[in-house]
Amino acid sequence: MQQLLIIGFVWPEPNSSAAGGRMLQLISLFKEQGYSVIFASPAQDSDFMVNLAEYGVDKQSIALNCSSFDAFVKELNPSVVLFDRFMMEEQFGWRVAENCPNALRLLDTEDLHCLRLARQKAFKENRLFQTSDLMVEGVAKREIASILRCDLSLMISEFEIELLTTTFKIDKALLYYLPFLLEPITNSAFEKLPSFEEREDFVFVGNFLHEPNWNAVQYLKETIWPLIRKQLPEAVMNIYGAYPSQKVLQLHQPKEGFLIKGRATKAQEVVSNSRVVLAPLRFGAGVKGKLIEAMQCGTPSVTTTIGAESMHGDLPWNGFITDNPQVFADEAVQLYNDKKSWLEAQYNGLVIVNQRYSNAMFVEDFNKYILALQANLQQHRLSNFIGTMLQHHTLSSTKYMSRWIEAKNK
Known part of the structure; x- marks a missing residue:
């Protein structure tokens, strides 16, 4: 052996x-x-x-x-x-x-x-x-x-x-x-995912010991989230992540719908019940686990070119990719409100997982x-x-x- x-x-x-x-x-x-x-x-x-x-x-x-x-x-x-x-x-x-x-x-x-x-x-x-x-x-x-x-x-x-x-x-x-x-997503598993109507809120999940995650949350809070709230005044942004420091916890602002939730004990459950993942990463490397997880959970995402780098090949993204904060906010709102766009994005994620990450390959x-x-x-x-x-x-x-x-x- x-x-x-x-x-x-x-x-x-x-x-x-x-x-x-x-x-x-x-x-x-x-x-x-x-x-x-x-x-x-x-x-x-x-x-x-x-x-x-x-x-x-x-x-x-x-x-x-x-x-x-x-x-x-x-x-x-x-x-x-x-x-x-x-x-x-x-x-x-x-x-x-x-x-x-x-x-x-x-x-x-x-x-x-x-x-x-x-x-x-x-x-x-x-x-x-x-x-x-x-x-x-x-x-x-x-x-x-x-x-x-x-x-x-x-x-x-x-x-x-x-x-x-x-x-x-x-x-x-x-x-x-x-x-x-990854294990391929079967049709039966895909059909059991929570529907568009059963989901609510935006979500971000990321370990706060990782500097790109902390920077992305700051960017969300200071720049992108106010643009989203102008269009969706009742929207809620849930921020989950292991090892949040005091500077992270200080971003918790319930009146603005920006909630620091700390460690997610069941991250897939949290993401599966959310309607849209937001990941405005401005630097980093590798392949982003949070965005793979979003696809596995059938949750469309909006991210940056750095976020989506080397993840989807020639396949369409499961949502939108942009580095412009106003466009980022507009596309996040579109996914949140438009069921047709949301379903197309969700299906794109299924295809990416099965065609690029299936372990049998x-x-x-x-x-x-x-x-x-x-x-x-x-x-x-x-x-x-x-x-x-x-x-x-x-x-x-x-x-x-x-x-x-x-x-x-x-």
Whole structure:
């Protein structure tokens, strides 16, 4: 039996973020192929983490900058190691390479952190983002190095694959498109969704530890919501999200119909009972879990070009895409009031989920690709000279920095 070791940045919280849901999808993918799965993390336990034992996954706490990990991973001797975001590869990649040289090293990027941060910086400097911004983004140097050191990086966004291959000249052999893996929406399930008449209110759902979400809620409150309320004076905007800070809670204004609800214990139920999802994201990266969830719940959405990036291919969106605040408000009102537009948008979401994210489209090909990669691992690494070079220098630098920190901590 093959063993998969996942080194997690945090313990999975699928009810807090799309990243948590994505991780459970990857766990299920490998479990279905017969892997035994061990999830290790240096993070503290949280009140909202899943019980990994219920998924047939062993849980292991590990320490940063500590040789105890070396003994653990050497004894485990996994056939595949999956790093959850580049920060975990930075911390533990060299230890895996040194103690388990034959293990296939995978990186789940989630989204390109350097892209999100460069866009955020451009937004805050009130200028348009340019791809050249990535060349001076410090995180880019770390993230691209991590991608090069790994045997394969799992990418959730086709746009980001194009960016990596053109801007950073990454070999396509190091990248694999594996988006959200969803169960198709059947006709019977679609028919059971709440009807247009049974739904009410606008909704936004997003983890507030994620800066693009906080910025989007500010933008809603200050700019877009007043434009909507001019047309719909009784409208209600429900804001849900894990880990709301005091600055988020201060936006709660019942007289304006703008309600901060905090964590949604049953997010799909909340979204299914709402009429329209609003997601005016002004920077970010990756694929947006909140908008996938809207489609699964049969809830049309209005979002921005950043929000819809790489999500729908050539298919029509399940609502509207615009970066103009007045148009955003007008189209939100149209979806809320016009049943015909709403039903068309809802159906578009069904098509997007079934034609772009159905797990059956990806599982078999991914398994074959991993097996072929394992069978040809030595040649694959020889073809990635820059990655091999980076791994060599990482072993020579990061290794001794980590050893120094370990000795200092003693």
